[in-house]
Amino acid sequence: MSVSCRVKRCYILEACRIGIHNERVEKLIKELPSVPGDWSNGDVNSTEKNATSNGSTENGTSVRETQSMLLERIASEMNRLKFYIAHAQNLPFIQNMEKRIQSASLLLDASLGHCFVDGLEHRDENAIYNCLRAYAAVDNTSSAEEIFRMTIVAPLIQKIIPRGLSGEVAGASGDGLENDYQEIKKCIEKDCQFLLEISSAENSGLHVFDFLANSILKEVLSAIKKGKPGAFSPGRPTEFLINYKSSLDFLGHLEGYCPSRSAVTKFRAEAICIEFMKQWNVGVYFSLRFQEIAGALDSALAATNLIPVHNSPSVNGKSQDLTLKQSTILLESLRSCWREDVLILSCSDKFLRLTLQLLSRFSNWLSSGLAARKTGNTASNSGYEWAASAVPNDFLYIIHDINCLATEVCGDYLEHVLQLLSSFSADVLDLVKQSILQGGKSLNDLTPLAINAITDALVDEAVKGLKDVKAIATTFRMTNKPIPSRHSLYVSGLLSPLKKDFLDTEKHNPYLTKETIKELRHGAATEITGRYYDMVVEIVSVARKTESSLQRLKKGAQRRAGGVSSDVSDPTVSDTDKLCMQYFLDIQEYGRNLSTLGVEAKEIPAYRSLWQCVAPTDRQNVIDL
Missing domain, CATH: 1.20.58 (Methane Monooxygenase Hydroxylase; Chain G, domain 1)
Known part of the structure; x- marks a missing residue:
């Protein structure tokens, strides 16, 4: 058989197949109700009437079921018809059948829709099931969903x-x-x-x-x-x-x-x-929460002074013991990021970033303020006016709040965050943990800076009393004072800033630990002693040089006057010796005062050097208070 014959034969077979299925569809469609209202009124068509006349009684439900089964059959035939048409799209006779097929399809859709609505209204499960199968057969699920x-x-x-x-x-x-x-x-x-x-x-x-x-x-x-x-x-x-x-x-x-x-x-x-x-729009929501939370902290940090609080925040009945408003707002802001009425879990990465930004903002505010105080750059509008007006007591509260915040952030706060994010992978949770712990460490790193600020304040206050050290030198130079036998009055005031009650452990418990107080006292005492040593060494050095020059001038004058020079030393005590003796008595009392503060004077290098500078020759090697 030639190729043209085989093609012609296939053409005839396709045409016959399509024609047969089209006739089946049209024949079945003729059996459908002609009026849409018939579906809900319970009317029956000729097929059902014939069934009734043959002795089969049907109620409304069976009518719907029968019609739905017919619709499912039509839909199945229509599906086959469309399949065959899809494989014969370019055949000439298809164009002649398109209108008939389209008309049949529209009538099927309308009839199926009415039957489905009727089934839904009466909750006829069998009818609904058959209608859905019909919709699925003709690939028209969207119509059923919309109905x-x-x-x-x-x-x-x-x-x-x-x-x-x-x-x-x-x-x-x-x-x-x-x-x-x-x-x-x-x-x-x-x-x-x-x-x-x-x-x-x-x-x-x-x-x-x-x-x-x-x-x-x-x-x-x-x-x-x-x-x-x-x-x-x-x-x-x-x-x-x-x-x-x-x-x-x-x-x-x-x-x-x-x-x-x-x-x-x-x-x-x-x-x-x-x-x-x-x-x-959770992005906009987060932006508003960001402004709300970060704005509250920025407002608190913009204050020109540190603001003490008397009612510290409590969580689950536990007092947090924070002493400054700035610290309190930070803790409240940190908690706000993870409150149930604020957090959106899908934005947890953004809230974590905000958490770290809050910690960084507070740390930078404190460290920059302390640095500006040290350099004296705390002018108006610099943003660090609070550091200029702060007194040592304020820095004690800062140290206490830093310790409380770091403990909270690395403890209960971290556990709360990890619990909220427990559905995330272990790797993610580990990154969250490490980032928050790093934020807590940044707080702990501020403690030495605050201690240094207190130390500087104490030293600045204490060295004001060292002005009398120079006055003593002038007194011995201008008058013929006897050899001193007791310490000077200024000595008792040198360490008075360290003796003030702000370093009293009992009074400031739990604001300061004993270890912190010990560190403060030792650091301040070391710095004060260093200043004391620098001043005394300079005065004694100048006094000895001056005395040596005067002795050389005196000897030169005696030689010029024809006097007899003698190598026998003057049995009288020089003014420099008297001055050194006064300083020696003073540093002994100073060392005893250090001991009352719990600071061993001989453990301070500057004190040992000061002792050797002014102590009598026979007492320079042993520090005896």
């Missing part, structure tokens, strides 16, 4: 969220969704679950339908947009978060109707589900 939405879902939702009333229910309460979702859940269970169970039945072949997304969720979203558009607005963060979390809970409730994990995945991938999530 269910308009027929069953829309009337229910509109009773709960009336459309066009957004202007009348202005305000936060008018846009709340939590109660609405509760009512919708009840309606789904009462009026929609029957269809969901039919379409999700195992081995039913109806998994192609997604009534959850394309019927229920679609109508809910439409109702919210038209009836409560303000529900999506992040301009009221608190109400927005409540609605957002309620919406996530509602989606989770819908997912509970999915028969399998793959069905859940399919539901989440539906376009309407994606559109629903896009309505919630």
